[in-house]
Amino acid sequence: MVRFLWAILAGVGMGLTVAPVSWWLLAWISLVPLWIVVRLAEKSLKKPLLYGFGWGFAYHGLALFWITGIHPMTWMGVPWLASLLIALFCWLFITFWGTAIVLTWTLVMFYVNKSVNQSSFRDALLRVFIGTALWCGLESLWSQSPLWWTTLAYSQSPHNLLILQLGKLSGFTTVTAAIVAVNGLIAESLLLIRQSRQNLAFLSLPLLICFSLHLWGWNVYHKPIEKSRDLGIKIGVIQGNIANTIKLSPLGFQKALEGYTSGYQILADRGVDAVLTPETALPYYWENLVNNSSIYSAILAKKTPIWLGAFGKVDKGYNNSLLTIDGEGQVISRYDKVILVPLGEYVPFQEILGGIVDRLSPLQAHLIQGNPDQIIDSPFGQIIVGICYESAFSEHFRRQTARGGEFIITASNNAHYSHAMPAQHHAQDTMRAIETDRWMARATNTGYSAFVDPHGNHLWLSDLDKYQIHSETIYRRDTRTLYVRWGDWLTKVLIITAGLAWLWRAWD
Numbered sequence: 004m005v006r007f008l009w010a011i012l013a014g015v016g017m018g019l020t021v022a023p024v025s026w027w028l029l030a031w032i033s034l035v036p037l038w039i040v041v042r043l044a045e046k047s048l049k050k051p052l053l054y055g056f057g058w059g060f061a062y063h064g065l066a067l068f069w070i071t072g073i074h075p076m077t078w079m080g081v082p083w084l085a086s087l088l089i090a091l092f093c094w095l096f097i098t099f100w101g102t103a104i105v106l107t108w109t110l111v112m113f114y115v116n117k118s119v120n121q122s123s124f125r126d127a128l129l130r131v132f133i134g135t136a137l138w139c140g141l142e143s144l145w146s147q148s149p150l151w152w153t154t155l156a157y158s159q160s161p162h163n164l165l166i167l168q169l170g171k172l173s174g175f176t177t178v179t180a181a182i183v184a185v186n187g188l189i190a191e192s193l194l195l196i197r198q199s200r201q202n203l204a205f206l207s208l209p210l211l212i213c214f215s216l217h218l219w220g221w222n223v224y225h226k227p228i229e230k231s232r233d234l235g236i237k238i239g240v241i242q243g244n245i246a247n248t249i250k251l252s253p254l255g256f257q258k259a260l261e262g263y264t265s266g267y268q269i270l271a272d273r274g275v276d277a278v279l280t281p282e283t284a285l286p287y288y289w290e291n292l293v294n295n296s297s298i299y300s301a302i303l304a305k306k307t308p309i310w311l312g313a314f315g316k317v318d319k320g321y322n323n324s325l326l327t328i329d330g331e332g333q334v335i336s337r338y339d340k341v342i343l344v345p346l347g348e349y350v351p352f353q354e355i356l357g358g359i360v361d362r363l364s365p366l367q368a369h370l371i372q373g374n375p376d377q378i379i380d381s382p383f384g385q386i387i388v389g390i391c392y393e394s395a396f397s398e399h400f401r402r403q404t405a406r407g408g409e410f411i412i413t414a415s416n417n418a419h420y421s422h423a424m425p426a427q428h429h430a431q432d433t434m435r436a437i438e439t440d441r442w443m444a445r446a447t448n449t450g451y452s453a454f455v456d457p458h459g460n461h462l463w464l465s466d467l468d469k470y471q472i473h474s475e476t477i478y479r480r481d482t483r484t485l486y487v488r489w490g491d492w493l494t495k496v497l498i499i500t501a502g503l504a505w506l507w508r509a510w511d
Contacts, residue, residue: 074090244469
């Protein structure tokens with residue numbers, strides 16, 4: 004029971020590392036107790052699985068508790084009690100889904116410990132190597148699923164920008180590998196010290212590695228970012244602050260139309276090159292907004308391009324889209340959201356649960372996934388686009404960057420949840436800007452809207468729950484980081500090398 008409580012407390016510690024609490028230093032020690040108790044549980048699989056469950060549920064449950072902010076959904080016509088049950092179900096489901104990573108890691112490490120069980124420097128290093136490769140592999144696998152958010156790497160975002168520069172090498176798993184390896188080395192050092200006082204020197208290894216990685220990140224972080232005037236784009240962002248409770252009502256639509264029209268006019272008068280609005284800023288078809296709408300008249304008058312969050316028509320439904328509209332009011336390109344939110348934007352079991360989700364939209368149709376191979380052009384070059392939930396999926400941004408995207412724009416709502424979610428969303432986008440080495444403009448409905456440079460610094464960060472407009476100059480770039488070129492190569496190398504090392508140890 005004492006070991007189980009240690010595992011839970013360590014999981015809580017890891018949960019406190021993520022935004023908005025952001026006690027990121029704890030991430031470098033919060034895996035140590037779990038590693039030790041799993042290592043010491045040599046006889047029965049039941050105990051290490053219990054420890055893994057306690058750590059995983061504490062971490063993912065705390066980090067993802069913001070999902071309960073969807074309650075109450077009475078504005079959607081859902082009764083208060085039913086709304087509470089739905090919110091709890093969503094929280095428990097995604098928490099268990101994240102906990103499954105830890106349980107799988109614990110299961111495999113239990114058998115690794117049984118086969119690599121000597122209290123020697125060599126075996127300790129091998130266990131750390133295998134444990135690191137395994138965790139990175141599991142996170143990489145989970146990131147291919149429809150549900151993904153809580154990588155260990157985002158415990159460092161947006162504040163530890165030095166270590167986040169590792170993302171330029173092989174994406175978020177590079178940061179995860181650093182965190183797991185340092186934790187594992189500390190744990191193995193403590194176990195060796197417990198058994199023999201002669202192994203104190205081993206404890207200096209994780210400290211040296213952690214320091215060296217931060218030193219490398221410091222060197223990358225302090226490299227100047229090119230700012231050629233010819234490549235600059237002055238973008239204006241409008242944070243509409245339209246509450247979800249009224250967003251789909253006539254009152255909400257009128258408020259949104261007035262807010263985005265006036266914001267567009269002000270930004271156009273300031274001489275911006277383009278205006279960016281949040282996800283579904285005007286949640287209707289653009290074709291229905293062309294006739295007799297103030298935003299269309301303003302575009303024709305000011306001649307400033309705009310990226311407008313709206314719905315796009317398709318044969319069997321509609322898309323959650325970001326439209327590139329030129330100064331003549333013509334849609335010159337359209338990005339359709341690729342990664343949809345399970346239960347929120349599509350229903351895995353449509354015949355059972357479809358009725359609830361249908362209430363989210365005023366349209367008598369279903370949200371359709373966009374084409375993953377979209378290439379989005381604009382008057383300023385090729386764009387990398389993400390809408391809301393897509394910010395958690397680094398491969399989505401890497402793919403667009405590799406195909407020629409020169410800067411990032413993201414559009415989100417974020418009004419559904421507690422204030423922890425916008426902070427974590429900003430942390431995710433910060434990682435994407437660093438990994439791809441691109442400037443980013445992000446517009447949200449209720450916050451945080453921001454401008455982020457390729458090192459992860461935000462030039463401006465909005466307030467929450469406040470109507471705001473702001474403009475900054477970002478710059479087009481055509482650099483290609485190792486991650487953009489080769490993807491998550493590190494995880495593959497770690498898994499193959501760890502597997503060979505394990506086989507060599509067994510043969511020996």
